[in-house]
Amino acid sequence: MKLITHNMLTSKCLKGVVTGYPLAINATYVKVTEVGFDPEFIGRVIPKLDWEVLWVAADSIGHSEGLPKTLEPKFEENEEFLKKAHRVLLEVEVEEGHLTCPESGRQFPISKGIPNMLLNEAEVQ
Amino acid sequence: MKVITSDTVPRQTRISLTFRWTRSGPCECSYKTLCDSVSKASDGDLEDQIASNLEELHVHQVYEQIAGHFSTTRHKPWPRVVEFTQRVQPGAVLLDLGCGNGKNILHRSDILQIAGERSSGLLVECKENIREVNAADCVRLDLLHSCLRDSCADVIICIAVIHHFSSRARRLQALTTIHRLLRTNGQALITVWAKDQTKSNYLLKTKSPNTEDRQVTVAGLNLPVHENRTQFQYKDLLVPWKLRRKTDNKLAGQPESTLLRFYHVFEEGELDRLCEEVGLEVERSFYEEGNWCVVCKKREVQ
Incomplete structure (x- = not known):
C-alpha cells in the first residue's frame, strides 16, 4: 500500500463510525522501491490529497524526514519538494501491517502490500 | 448453515407426492424467493440476505477458485475501455472498481490509478500485473x-461487475x-453483460440452447x-x-470441474435507467461486443 492510497481510505462505512479518517498505520514491513519521477503529475495530484494526513502517515512509519508539515505556496514549482513528495507518495510502500479505524479500533490487515478493506455485513451501516 | 456446492445433476423423470396443509395468517416460511406473498410485497426483488448468500457462493467463492485460470484468459483490455481511459486528463485520480487481474490499468505515469477488487486471488494477479506502472496501487474492497x-x-x-449483483437493490447500491x-462532474464508464448476444462473437452458430432446462x-x-x-x-x-x-502445455488438461457464476444479464436501457436513478447523468450509451x-x-x- 502506497501512502497516496492510504490518503483515500476511510472506515466511515462501519456502523457507528462518523468520519473514520485518517486510518492509523501500523507497519511491520515497509519497502522503498524506486519509481520513475513525473514532477508534473506530483504537482497536479497533491491538491487532491489531504497533505497533513499524508505527513502524519509518513511520520508514523519513519519517512517524514525533510517533508514540510504544511504545503507552501507554489509548491508545484519547487522541484526539490516534489521529489520528496514523490518519494513518500509512490516509493514508500507498506507491505505488511495493519490499518486501524480511529473511532472503533477495527483493524484492517495489510498483506503482501494489499490492504484488506472488506467488512462483514454485520459491521456496516 | 452454509451449503457449498458446485455439483449439477441433470433432472430426470421423477414422481413426487405433495401433501398440503392449508393455513391462514401471514406467511412465515423460509422460502422467501419462491413465496408469492413476499414477491407481491417487494416487486419480486430478492431479499438482501438471500442475494448476499447467492453472491458469496456463486460469485465470490467462484472467483477465488478460478482466479489463476481466469487471469490467463484475460490479457487485453477492451478497446472501448482503453479509448475511455486514454482520454483521462493528466493528474486525474482513476478508480478501477472490480479490476480483476488489472488488465484495464493503463501504462500511464501521469494519472493515479487505484485498482479495487474483492477477490484476493485476482488482486494478487493484479498487483503483479501493475508492478511496472508508476502510480498504481491495489486495494481489496467491496x-x-x-x-x-x-x-x-x-x-x-x-467493467463487467454490476451484472454479478443478484438483486436490483444491490445493483443500485x-x-x-x-x-x-x-x-x-466526474465521469464513469460502466459495462455489463447484455441479454442480447446476437451482435457479438459470443454465439456459436452451430450451437442452440438446450431445450431441456437445467436448474440448480x-x-x-x-x-x-x-x-x-x-x-x-x-x-x-x-x-x-x-x-x-494452469499447465505449460495449453492443449493438455481436460476441465477439472465446472463452477457456476451468477449473472444478471441486462436489457437495452436497463443500466441507463439505474444510473439515472442514483443521480448519474448518462452521456453516452452503447452496445459493444x-x-x-x-x-x-x-x-x-x-
Whole structure:
C-alpha cells in the first residue's frame, strides 16, 4: 500500500463510525522501491490529497524526514519538494501491517502490500 | 448453515407426492424467493440476505477458485475501455472498481490509478500485473461498502461487475457507491453483460440452447444454468466456468470441474435507467461486443 492510497481510505462505512479518517498505520514491513519521477503529475495530484494526513502517515512509519508539515505556496514549482513528495507518495510502500479505524479500533490487515478493506455485513451501516 | 456446492445433476423423470396443509395468517416460511406473498410485497426483488448468500457462493467463492485460470484468459483490455481511459486528463485520480487481474490499468505515469477488487486471488494477479506502472496501487474492497473517501475520484471504470449483483437493490447500491466516490462532474464508464448476444462473437452458430432446462437450487432459489455460447434465455442465471489448472502445455488438461457464476444479464436501457436513478447523468450509451456500456457523469448538486 502506497501512502497516496492510504490518503483515500476511510472506515466511515462501519456502523457507528462518523468520519473514520485518517486510518492509523501500523507497519511491520515497509519497502522503498524506486519509481520513475513525473514532477508534473506530483504537482497536479497533491491538491487532491489531504497533505497533513499524508505527513502524519509518513511520520508514523519513519519517512517524514525533510517533508514540510504544511504545503507552501507554489509548491508545484519547487522541484526539490516534489521529489520528496514523490518519494513518500509512490516509493514508500507498506507491505505488511495493519490499518486501524480511529473511532472503533477495527483493524484492517495489510498483506503482501494489499490492504484488506472488506467488512462483514454485520459491521456496516 | 452454509451449503457449498458446485455439483449439477441433470433432472430426470421423477414422481413426487405433495401433501398440503392449508393455513391462514401471514406467511412465515423460509422460502422467501419462491413465496408469492413476499414477491407481491417487494416487486419480486430478492431479499438482501438471500442475494448476499447467492453472491458469496456463486460469485465470490467462484472467483477465488478460478482466479489463476481466469487471469490467463484475460490479457487485453477492451478497446472501448482503453479509448475511455486514454482520454483521462493528466493528474486525474482513476478508480478501477472490480479490476480483476488489472488488465484495464493503463501504462500511464501521469494519472493515479487505484485498482479495487474483492477477490484476493485476482488482486494478487493484479498487483503483479501493475508492478511496472508508476502510480498504481491495489486495494481489496467491496463495491457495496467501499472504504474510499467520498468524491475522491475524477474518473471511475467499472467493467463487467454490476451484472454479478443478484438483486436490483444491490445493483443500485453498487451504482450509488460509484456516485458517492465520484467528484461532481466526474465521469464513469460502466459495462455489463447484455441479454442480447446476437451482435457479438459470443454465439456459436452451430450451437442452440438446450431445450431441456437445467436448474440448480441455491438456498431455496431456482436458477437456470446457461448453455455457454448460446443466446441467453433468462435474465438471472448461472453461467458455467470450466476450470482448468494452469499447465505449460495449453492443449493438455481436460476441465477439472465446472463452477457456476451468477449473472444478471441486462436489457437495452436497463443500466441507463439505474444510473439515472442514483443521480448519474448518462452521456453516452452503447452496445459493444455483447455488453451494454454507459458513460455517465455525476451531476452538480442543484
